[in-house]
Amino acid sequence: MLELIAERVLSSDLLHYVWFRAVCKKWRAATPCPLGRGVVDPRFHPRQWMMFPEGNGLHPGHTALGGYIRFLNIDTGIFVRVQVPCFEDHSVLDYPDGLLLLQRKKDAAICLLHPFTGDVAEFPPLASLCLYMSKFGSFLHGPYDLRLRMVHAAVYVNVVGSVTIMLALSHAERMAYASTGDKHWTHTSWTMSGMRTALPFRGSLYMVRSSKNKPSHIVRVDPPDSSSSSSWPSTPPQMIVTCSAMTKPYLVECNSELLLVGYTQRKSRLLVIRLSDLLLGVAAMPLTSIGDHTLFIGTWSMSVNSRNLPSVQGNSITFLSPPNNGQLRQYDLGRGTWSPLCDGNFLSASGLIPRPYSLVHHIVSCCQPLYWISGHIWTRHHHSDPCCQRLLE
Numbered sequence: 001m002l003e004l005i006a007e008r009v010l011s012s013d014l015l016h017y018v019w020f021r022a023v024c025k026k027w028r029a030a031t032p033c034p035l036g037r038g039v040v041d042p043r044f045h046p047r048q049w050m051m052f053p054e055g056n057g058l059h060p061g062h063t064a065l066g067g068y069i070r071f072l073n074i075d076t077g078i079f080v081r082v083q084v085p086c087f088e089d090h091s092v093l094d095y096p097d098g099l100l101l102l103q104r105k106k107d108a109a110i111c112l113l114h115p116f117t118g119d120v121a122e123f124p125p126l127a128s129l130c131l132y133m134s135k136f137g138s139f140l141h142g143p144y145d146l147r148l149r150m151v152h153a154a155v156y157v158n159v160v161g162s163v164t165i166m167l168a169l170s171h172a173e174r175m176a177y178a179s180t181g182d183k184h185w186t187h188t189s190w191t192m193s194g195m196r197t198a199l200p201f202r203g204s205l206y207m208v209r210s211s212k213n214k215p216s217h218i219v220r221v222d223p224p225d226s227s228s229s230s231s232w233p234s235t236p237p238q239m240i241v242t243c244s245a246m247t248k249p250y251l252v253e254c255n256s257e258l259l260l261v262g263y264t265q266r267k268s269r270l271l272v273i274r275l276s277d278l279l280l281g282v283a284a285m286p287l288t289s290i291g292d293h294t295l296f297i298g299t300w301s302m303s304v305n306s307r308n309l310p311s312v313q314g315n316s317i318t319f320l321s322p323p324n325n326g327q328l329r330q331y332d333l334g335r336g337t338w339s340p341l342c343d344g345n346f347l348s349a350s351g352l353i354p355r356p357y358s359l360v361h362h363i364v365s366c367c368q369p370l371y372w373i374s375g376h377i378w379t380r381h382h383h384s385d386p387c388c389q390r391l392l393e
Contacts, residue, residue, distance in 0.1 A: 038117030040161040046098035053365040059375030061087030077308030094153040156203035156223035168198040199251040215244035254303035298367040
């Protein structure tokens with residue numbers, strides 16, 4: 001019974017599981033410890049956690065943070081403060097399954113870090129991959145090039161504990177993978193558009209290929225296994241379904257399933273369709289409710305729980321690009337109406353947004369990776385006020 005309860009608690013959230021094990025020595029001894037297995041055991045991946053964008057120029061590794069980073073649980077609204085000193089010589093590329101995909105600045109070596117347990121999986125440097133991409137005009141000026149950060153990653157752990165990382169390199173329109181123990185990265189021989197909004201889900205990467213006046217194709221790229229590793233570079237993505245109900249849909253994970261979100265053909269309202277319904281071949285009925293969830297759709301899309309996050313409205317959708325007349329708006333899925341999400345003109349030349357920043361501003365910034373990496377709150381025009389400038393200095 002204790003093991004069954006522990007399993008259910010762990011499926012909810014890693015922090016709840018840690019609290020469960022802290023009740024007494026007997027419970028702690030009877031349940032698996034996350035330490036040492038935080039990366040190689042998918043049960044311990046902190047999927048509901050995101051690295052919190054501090055704003056005010058406080059990028060990860062800033063001396064004013066003292067090596068600490070805050071993380072926010074997008075389901076419970078709980079904050080934790082964790083010491084992550086490796087940001088002194090690393091930059092973050094992505095956070096698949098809540099893990100931090102890091103790139104070492106001096107040699108572009110890649111590692112996967114569990115922010116709460118400190119477990120690390122190491123991968124080869126990207127130098128050979130960057131050299132290969134330069135043949136196709138995708139030049140990277142050093143290992144700290146910002147364009148390299150526009151990647152989407154998926155994590156897959158096989159039955160023997162080998163960890164595989166797949167990267168969707170949007171600027172090169174190619175993919176690459178490496179597993180623990182590999183000496184180099186393996187890249188694809190094919191190219192494909194639509195990688196800018198690729199979404200990881202259960203170890204695979206899902207993408208949308210859209211063409212004007214044509215149905216959108218949803219494709220999936222699976223990680224290689226021992227029998228397919230040799231053919232993986234030349235095997236094109238698998239087209240799993242088409243969608244003609246909306247224009248240029250986005251994929252987002254909500255409540256452990258994939259949703260397609262997009263405008264109607266006349267762009268008068270938004271539609272939400274379960275991908276599983278399309279895969280079954282049934283007539284997909286647009287959802288009128290996603291419960292207490294709020295969807296933020298952008299380069300990185302996410303679903304948050306409004307019950308525990310102040311200033312976030314449930315059963316709503318916000319598209320982050322482009323803002324309407326400089327204002328971010330939320331779409332009430334049940335009523336079919338639009339309303340302002342927060343104060344501020346995101347298109348103004350100065351980039352000024354009224355302070356204090358609400359939690360919404362920070363969540364929006366997390367969906368725009370170049371901002372949560374640099375420590376700034378997202379606007380369409382980068383701005384750093386005198387206070388920020390003094391802090392950076």
